[in-house]
Amino acid sequence: MKKASHPISYMALAVLAMAMTACGGTPAVTPSPEASQPTTQTLKLVTVRIGAGVTEGALKASVPGSEVLVFDHATSRAVLSVPETRGTLQAASLNSLSLGALDAGVLAVEPNVVVSAPDDVQAMGMTTWAGGATTWAGGMTTWAGGALTWAGGASFLDASTMADVQAYWNRLELSRAHTLMPEKGTGIKVAVIDTGVDLAHPLLQNSLDTTLDWDFVGNDDSPAEETALDSGKYGHGTATVGIILQMAPNTKIQMYRALKPDGSGSMDKVVAAVNKAVANGARVINMSLGTTSDSSALNTAIAAALAKGIVVVNSVGNAGTEGLLYPSRKLDSASFAATSGLIGVGSVTKDLKRSSFSQYALNMSLTAPGEQVLTTYPGSKLMRATGTSFAAPAVTGAVALAMSAGVTNVSTLSTGLRTSVTPNQDVTFNSKLGTGTLNVGSFADLYR
CATH class of the missing domain: 3.30.70 (Alpha-Beta Plaits)
Incomplete structure (x- = not known):
C-alpha cells in the first residue's frame, strides 16, 4: 500500500485498502455471485x-x-x-x-x-501523527467545527498541517455551511457500518452513542476496533467517524461493527447492521464498503431504510476502473433512482480531478476530496486517509448537517447534494464523476 507523503515527519503505522461494501421483484430468483466472491x-x-x-x-x-x-x-x-x-x-x-x-x-x-475490499495498493495511505500530539489527556476542547486547540488556546497542529486542514475545509466551504447551519448536526443520529471505532479516542468523546451501538462480529455491545496493527483495515472505522464529525460536529455516531480488522465481513452482518440502524433511529447511514455481487437481501434492507426517510451513503470503490461497486452500482436503476436517497461517492484530488484509484461511472452521484484527509486513528492518534472510503463520510456529514437544519426529505437532499456541487476539472472523466464535488457551503445555501 502507498504511504502518505508530507513535509512533516510521520511514522508508518498501518496501511488500509479501500472500504468495503457492499427490491427483489421476481419470484424464485437465485442470484449467482461472481466467481471471485467467497x-x-x-x-x-x-x-x-x-x-x-x-x-x-x-x-x-x-x-x-x-x-x-x-x-x-x-x-x-x-x-x-x-x-x-x-x-x-x-x-x-x-x-x-x-x-x-x-x-x-x-x-x-x-x-x-463475504463482503471485502479489493487489494488495491493505491487504495489508502495510513500514517500516524508523529510531529505533534499523540494524546490529548482531556485537554482538547473540540475536534471539528473549526477549533483545533488545546484548552489553553494553543493549536496542537503545526502551521503546515493546520494550513492543509484549512485548505480541505475551504475546498468544501465548510465554514460558511457552519455559519448558515449553526446546529452543526444537533439531534441527528448517524450510523457507521464499518470495522468499529476507538471508543476511548479523546477527539471522539461525547460524539459516540454507546447505548445504541453493536458489534455484529463479536456479538456484543462494544464495537471497538480490534487491536491488530498490521491488518489491512485496522482503524478504518475510526477514520470514517472523524471525517463525519468535521462536517457535522454535533451529531451522535452509532457504531455498528460488521467488518473484521482485515476489512472482511459477511453479507448477513451488513444487512443486520442496516436494519439495526433503522430500528435505532439513525437518520443517515455511512457504508464505506462494497462487493462485486448484487444482493437482494441488502437491496431490501436499504429500501426499508430509504422508505423511512434515511439517507444511505456508499463509497464507489477503489479499483480505478469504470463501473461502481455494489450497492452504488444499483443507482439510477429500477432498484434505486438517482433521487432515492442512496448516494454513491467517488474521490477527487485537491484540484478536482479523478483520484487514480477511484472507480467511475455515469450513475455516480458526486465526488468529494478523498486523498490525504486528516482524521482520527486508534490510540489517540491522527492519520491521513486516502480512498473513496474517506470521500463518502464527508457527504454523510453534510447530509447530517442539513437534516439538523430541518431538511428531511431524502429526494430533496439527494437532489440538493447533486445540484450544489463545485464542477470537477477532469476533462477525461467528468461525465462519469457524478455532477461534481461536494460543496457543503452551497448545499447549506439551498436551505438557509
Whole structure:
C-alpha cells in the first residue's frame, strides 16, 4: 500500500485498502455471485414478500432455525438468514415449509457472500501523527467545527498541517455551511457500518452513542476496533467517524461493527447492521464498503431504510476502473433512482480531478476530496486517509448537517447534494464523476 507523503515527519503505522461494501421483484430468483466472491458455508439469505397480515414471529416459525434480519411492512419485504441443513436450499423447498400457508412468498435465495475490499495498493495511505500530539489527556476542547486547540488556546497542529486542514475545509466551504447551519448536526443520529471505532479516542468523546451501538462480529455491545496493527483495515472505522464529525460536529455516531480488522465481513452482518440502524433511529447511514455481487437481501434492507426517510451513503470503490461497486452500482436503476436517497461517492484530488484509484461511472452521484484527509486513528492518534472510503463520510456529514437544519426529505437532499456541487476539472472523466464535488457551503445555501 502507498504511504502518505508530507513535509512533516510521520511514522508508518498501518496501511488500509479501500472500504468495503457492499427490491427483489421476481419470484424464485437465485442470484449467482461472481466467481471471485467467497461465501460462508452454512447460511443462505432469503428475501420474502410479506402480506399485511404476516407477523415476524409467524414468518420465523415457518422456517425453523431461521433468523429474521429485516421485516418491513412498508416495503412488503423481509429477509431471513437460513441454515442450509437440508441440502440445497431453494425457493420451492422454502415455500413447502408452510410459507405458502402464510401470505408470503420467496423472492430470492442467495449465498451469504463475504463482503471485502479489493487489494488495491493505491487504495489508502495510513500514517500516524508523529510531529505533534499523540494524546490529548482531556485537554482538547473540540475536534471539528473549526477549533483545533488545546484548552489553553494553543493549536496542537503545526502551521503546515493546520494550513492543509484549512485548505480541505475551504475546498468544501465548510465554514460558511457552519455559519448558515449553526446546529452543526444537533439531534441527528448517524450510523457507521464499518470495522468499529476507538471508543476511548479523546477527539471522539461525547460524539459516540454507546447505548445504541453493536458489534455484529463479536456479538456484543462494544464495537471497538480490534487491536491488530498490521491488518489491512485496522482503524478504518475510526477514520470514517472523524471525517463525519468535521462536517457535522454535533451529531451522535452509532457504531455498528460488521467488518473484521482485515476489512472482511459477511453479507448477513451488513444487512443486520442496516436494519439495526433503522430500528435505532439513525437518520443517515455511512457504508464505506462494497462487493462485486448484487444482493437482494441488502437491496431490501436499504429500501426499508430509504422508505423511512434515511439517507444511505456508499463509497464507489477503489479499483480505478469504470463501473461502481455494489450497492452504488444499483443507482439510477429500477432498484434505486438517482433521487432515492442512496448516494454513491467517488474521490477527487485537491484540484478536482479523478483520484487514480477511484472507480467511475455515469450513475455516480458526486465526488468529494478523498486523498490525504486528516482524521482520527486508534490510540489517540491522527492519520491521513486516502480512498473513496474517506470521500463518502464527508457527504454523510453534510447530509447530517442539513437534516439538523430541518431538511428531511431524502429526494430533496439527494437532489440538493447533486445540484450544489463545485464542477470537477477532469476533462477525461467528468461525465462519469457524478455532477461534481461536494460543496457543503452551497448545499447549506439551498436551505438557509
